Amino acid sequence: MFTKEEYASYEDLCERYKPECPANFNFAYDVLDKMDPAKLALVHVDDAGNRREFTFGFFQEASCRLADALAKKGVKKGDRVMLVLYRRMEYWTVMLALHRLGAVPIPSPSLLTKKDITERVNYAGISAIICEDSIAERVNEAKGGCPGLKLFVQVDGEPGEGWVGYEPLLASGSPEFPRTEASPGGDDPLVIFFSSGTTGLPKMVLHNHKYAASHYTTGALWHDLEEGDLHLTVSDTGWGKSVWGKFYGQWMAGAVIFVWDFRGKFEPAELLRIVAENKITTFCAPPTIYRFLVREDLGKYDLSALRHCTTAGELLNDSVFHAWEKAFGMPIYEGYGQTETTLQVATFKFMKPKPGSIGKPVPGWEIKLMDEEGKEVPQGEEGEICIRIDKPVLGLFDSYMDEPDKTACVKCDGWYHTGDKAWADEDGFLWFMGRTDDLIKSSGYRIGPFEVESALVAHDAVIEAAVTGLPDEVRGQLVKATVVLAPGYEPSEELTKQLQAFVRELTAPYKYPRVIDYVSELPKTISGKIKRKEIREADLAKMAK
Numbered sequence: 001m002f003t004k005e006e007y008a009s010y011e012d013l014c015e016r017y018k019p020e021c022p023a024n025f026n027f028a029y030d031v032l033d034k035m036d037p038a039k040l041a042l043v044h045v046d047d048a049g050n051r052r053e054f055t056f057g058f059f060q061e062a063s064c065r066l067a068d069a070l071a072k073k074g075v076k077k078g079d080r081v082m083l084v085l086y087r088r089m090e091y092w093t094v095m096l097a098l099h100r101l102g103a104v105p106i107p108s109p110s111l112l113t114k115k116d117i118t119e120r121v122n123y124a125g126i127s128a129i130i131c132e133d134s135i136a137e138r139v140n141e142a143k144g145g146c147p148g149l150k151l152f153v154q155v156d157g158e159p160g161e162g163w164v165g166y167e168p169l170l171a172s173g174s175p176e177f178p179r180t181e182a183s184p185g186g187d188d189p190l191v192i193f194f195s196s197g198t199t200g201l202p203k204m205v206l207h208n209h210k211y212a213a214s215h216y217t218t219g220a221l222w223h224d225l226e227e228g229d230l231h232l233t234v235s236d237t238g239w240g241k242s243v244w245g246k247f248y249g250q251w252m253a254g255a256v257i258f259v260w261d262f263r264g265k266f267e268p269a270e271l272l273r274i275v276a277e278n279k280i281t282t283f284c285a286p287p288t289i290y291r292f293l294v295r296e297d298l299g300k301y302d303l304s305a306l307r308h309c310t311t312a313g314e315l316l317n318d319s320v321f322h323a324w325e326k327a328f329g330m331p332i333y334e335g336y337g338q339t340e341t342t343l344q345v346a347t348f349k350f351m352k353p354k355p356g357s358i359g360k361p362v363p364g365w366e367i368k369l370m371d372e373e374g375k376e377v378p379q380g381e382e383g384e385i386c387i388r389i390d391k392p393v394l395g396l397f398d399s400y401m402d403e404p405d406k407t408a409c410v411k412c413d414g415w416y417h418t419g420d421k422a423w424a425d426e427d428g429f430l431w432f433m434g435r436t437d438d439l440i441k442s443s444g445y446r447i448g449p450f451e452v453e454s455a456l457v458a459h460d461a462v463i464e465a466a467v468t469g470l471p472d473e474v475r476g477q478l479v480k481a482t483v484v485l486a487p488g489y490e491p492s493e494e495l496t497k498q499l500q501a502f503v504r505e506l507t508a509p510y511k512y513p514r515v516i517d518y519v520s521e522l523p524k525t526i527s528g529k530i531k532r533k534e535i536r537e538a539d540l541a542k543m544a545k
Contacts, residue, residue, distance in 0.1 A: 219249025
């Protein structure tokens, strides 16, 4: 069904590769159940270093048992089920069981508060929750305000009153859950992701069952996966990147998923040790992770098994790209997409990466950069990334669930408007500038935050930086940097001048930050993206006083 081919160039890829999806596709029945039951599917290493291996046969039987058990508990096709699970094996079993059943999983982060749980359960019409024992107390506090929540399943620990234990529930199900004419597939709802909202309730992004098939491009081509590869994507299971990097595409490409289930603070040295000791062959992580990794003594780790690295989420800084390539002799291939899409733009292994560029449009995604009037902008000028949708696009979301007006705002006149800005160079590579609201307008110039941030983090003193616009009567906006310093550095006027001079050397002089604030950490969404809007709003509040 999914057969990998080799491509000589980007042009060859565009000519020969056509993303397709079989009729009435259901990943559990059409991919999982066709795998050799004895073949290794997933390797799990927990916080204590315990390593366990799981075959496809394990997931075939376990997902059938759980689907049958949940059906007996009244969970049915179309029901919405919240999952709050760490990077544990049960996450895959639950997702696959719900795919068989036709219930719609809503993966959610473990950082949700009682208020978050109450609002999301009611907003999404969630009727069941499957969560960690450590989350159950918060759910108990919230459930009085959630009249529609009927089924509570606890993974690990002794379940309290009103809760069902995961293991007894699993054991109660039949090892067979056959496909029928009523089984879900194709255009039926598959999964809902809450988008990373910075204010108010985030939107519910609905994907259908064909979405899973579209990730073959992610796994086989962008991650360059082959039969038997051991692939690690660093991602929580509570947001969309988890299914991008550790689920559908990886299994369709024949790879083994590697899961490092760390629970505490992220330690870059530990990650390098895990990659080295387990002989990881392909690796994907957000740019923030790479920024921390390159500050370690990379020569201490034997990463000789590693052959291909990718990144997405935000832009990768030039200095990090070059440091990684120097240490390991391999580049980092960037990709771009959204919660609403799969991989739209990428640099593949048969392309020479341009550090800082997200790459070129992926076959199946017709992309134009447009101005505010809906006209395509000339090469070299910034425009909104827009996707043609007057014909079906495999991997594009169906809608913002239950919000037709919000859907109509972004899907209109034959185009999906991403809200992201980019410009194209003479070779057709796209250069991401940020969200429309993140662009800074200073003295007639339009400045994207990423170029300035990239320059700042190239300095030894800076681990992370967020660049925003600060209102100014003369220039319209000043470029402001909010900076997290590396250990051993302290804020000072002298350091500020050094950083400003450093940026002026790496960018056009008008882009340097005229204001620099030093903080211990940057505000981020639950998916790890910098909340520049929150910084802007805090600055406005200070100015108002």
